[in-house]
Amino acid sequence: MNEDKKLQFLEELTTLLKGQVTPKSKETLEGEAFCESLKLHITQLYEQTHRLDLFSDEFNYSEFVASNIDFPLDRLKEQIEKTWLKDKLTIGFMGHFATGKTTALNLLFDESFQVHQHENTAIATYLTYGSKQNVVTIVDRAGQSQELTLDQCSILDYSKGIMGFPFARIFNYMVKENSAKLLEDITIIDTPGLFSKKTDHSAPTMNVISSCDTVFWFLNITNSLRDDDIRVMKESLQGKPVYIVFSFVDALGTTQSQVDSSIKSIVANLKEKQIDYKGYLMLGGKAETQSRFKREALNLLKKMSDEYEVYSPGGHISASIDFLENFLVQCQANHTKQIGKLDKETDDLLDAYRASSRSFITECNNCTSRFNNMVDTFNTRCAGAMFCGGAEDALRNNINSISNSLNGMVRAYNNMNEEKLVDFGKGVARMQLYQYNLDKISEILSEVKKLKEYLQ
Ligand SMILES: Nc1nc2c(ncn2[C@@H]2O[C@H](COP(=O)(O)OP(=O)(O)OP(=O)(O)O)[C@@H](O)[C@H]2O)c(=O)[nH]1
Numbered sequence: 516m517n518e519d520k521k522l523q524f525l526e527e528l529t530t531l532l533k534g535q536v537t538p539k540s541k542e543t544l545e546g547e548a549f550c551e552s553l554k555l556h557i558t559q560l561y562e563q564t565h566r567l568d569l570f571s572d573e574f575n576y577s578e579f580v581a582s583n584i585d586f587p588l589d590r591l592k593e594q595i596e597k598t599w600l601k602d603k604l605t606i607g608f609m610g611h612f613a614t615g616k617t618t619a620l621n622l623l624f625d626e627s628f629q630v631h632q633h634e635n636t637a638i639a640t641y642l643t644y645g646s647k648q649n650v651v652t653i654v655d656r657a658g659q660s661q662e663l664t665l666d667q668c669s670i671l672d673y674s675k676g677i678m679g680f681p682f683a684r685i686f687n688y689m690v691k692e693n694s695a696k697l698l699e700d701i702t703i704i705d706t707p708g709l710f711s712k713k714t715d716h717s718a719p720t721m722n723v724i725s726s727c728d729t730v731f732w733f734l735n736i737t738n739s740l741r742d743d744d745i746r747v748m749k750e751s752l753q754g755k756p757v758y759i760v761f762s763f764v765d766a767l768g769t770t771q772s773q774v775d776s777s778i779k780s781i782v783a784n785l786k787e788k789q790i791d792y793k794g795y796l797m798l799g800g801k802a803e804t805q806s807r808f809k810r811e812a813l814n815l816l817k818k819m820s821d822e823y824e825v826y827s828p829g830g831h832i833s834a835s836i837d838f839l840e841n842f843l844v845q846c847q848a849n850h851t852k853q854i855g856k857l858d859k860e861t862d863d864l865l866d867a868y869r870a871s872s873r874s875f876i877t878e879c880n881n882c883t884s885r886f887n888n889m890v891d892t893f894n895t896r897c898a899g900a901m902f903c904g905g906a907e908d909a910l911r912n913n914i915n916s917i918s919n920s921l922n923g924m925v926r927a928y929n930n931m932n933e934e935k936l937v938d939f940g941k942g943v944a945r946m947q948l949y950q951y952n953l954d955k956i957s958e959i960l961s962e963v964k965k966l967k968e969y970l971q
């Protein structure tokens with residue numbers, strides 16, 4: 516790039532950066548803060564439940580939190596800023612750079628975003644429903660937005676700009692309205708191409724993956740399937756319906772059978788790598804290929820908007836709160852049942868212990884009463900006499916009885932079941948633990964109910 520062009524680019528960029536910006540609205544900031552505090556609150560309720568060790572071993576706690584608390588709340592937060600994403604099926608155009616993503620967007624919606632044979636799209640571009648045809652809103656990393664004409668926007672294109680200029684360090688995304696009826700139900704995100712060695716555009720693309728309900732993955736069929744494609748499709752698109760767009764289908768300049776065999780080999784490779792995709796479209800450079808692509812892609816998008824359920828972060832969050840509530844109610848019932856069972860078991864253990872100690876007490880009582888008899892005999896019938904006929908027998912009987920009772924006490928003591936007492940202690944401790952958990956469960960449950968009421 517010559518110095519004059521570079522200078523002109525920097526001057527235009529400076530003018531653009533000095534332009535008037537609109538900061539994020541107060542409502543947006545408050546909405547975002549609300550999402551963050553809601554995320555914290557729900558996570559704390561889950562954390563308190565987790566600490567009581569109530570979830571089963573199979574329950575993957577951190578994965579659950581990431582997928583069912585963080586994810587929906589991040590999407591909700593995003594929809595507060597990007598209101599056009601709400602209740603729309605969001606489709607990401609992704610893949611290697613220069614594979615025709617922007618070309619496809621232009622074709623489908625009669626747009627005129629710049630395309631280039633090298634890496635071109637620098638920041639994620641949302642095409643949304645609306646009537647402001649000739650304006651592009653660019654949003655910087657601080658969330659400030661600025662309206663640009665299409666011409667001003669061309670500074671982001673490499674034909675005019677600087678190859679590898681890190682626009683994504685300044686700008687976050689662009690939004691362009693388009694009045695196509697289909698966009699009432701869907702939003703398209705055209706993303707910067709991946710895997711370039713000259714530029715690093717991957718961050719803005721990887722950042723929007725979580726916002727996409729489905730993905731159109733672009734593959735230039737004149738190249739074979741790359742390891743990079745496989746890696747991102749496997750690792751980052753997991754669980755999202757993916758449609759392949761085979762581009763450059765007429766660039767081979769040969770027969771249909773060569774196109775078919777090229778696609779067949781990529782399809783076999785995808786299958787071998789266990790990459791699931793829902794279907795494919797073919798994009799080319801010739802007018803007839805492009806009109807067929809347009810027809811088929813628009814039909815597919817229409818079908819998708821009819822068939823796919825639009826993701827609702829609010830519904831997902833409610834489901835996560837309901838899940839916790841139902842789980843706690845179940846634990847509450849289970850704990851109450853366990854406490855009832857242990858209460859009975861400890862009562863039975865205590866009864867068994869008491870029964871085993873009863874004969875010891877009986878023998879004790881016998882011994883005491885015989886001894887009292889002897890004392891009585893001495894004090895009354897033998898008062899002042901060494902021996903007297905009746906008292907001698909009475910004393911002998913009492914001594915024998917005391918000896919029997921003492922032996923009985925030894926036997927009864929040996930038969931006393933202390934294990935029952937130990938088991939009783941253990942049972943009581945378990946009961947106390949259940950009771951502690953039950954109290955905590957009730958506390959969390961009442962917080963959950965309060966939160967539900969608040970959110971209604
Ligand atoms: N022959 C032919 N050319 C194509 C096809 N698709 C795109 N092109 C051309 O390939 C170049 C790259 O197309 P783009 O639409 O800019 O590609 P992209 O995927 O958006 O590229 P990045 O924005 O860099 O990720 C442009 O010159 C297009 O005109 C195709 O199917 N066949």
Ligand SMILES: [Mg+2]
Pocket residue numbers: 616617618635636705706707708
């Ligand atoms: Mg592009």
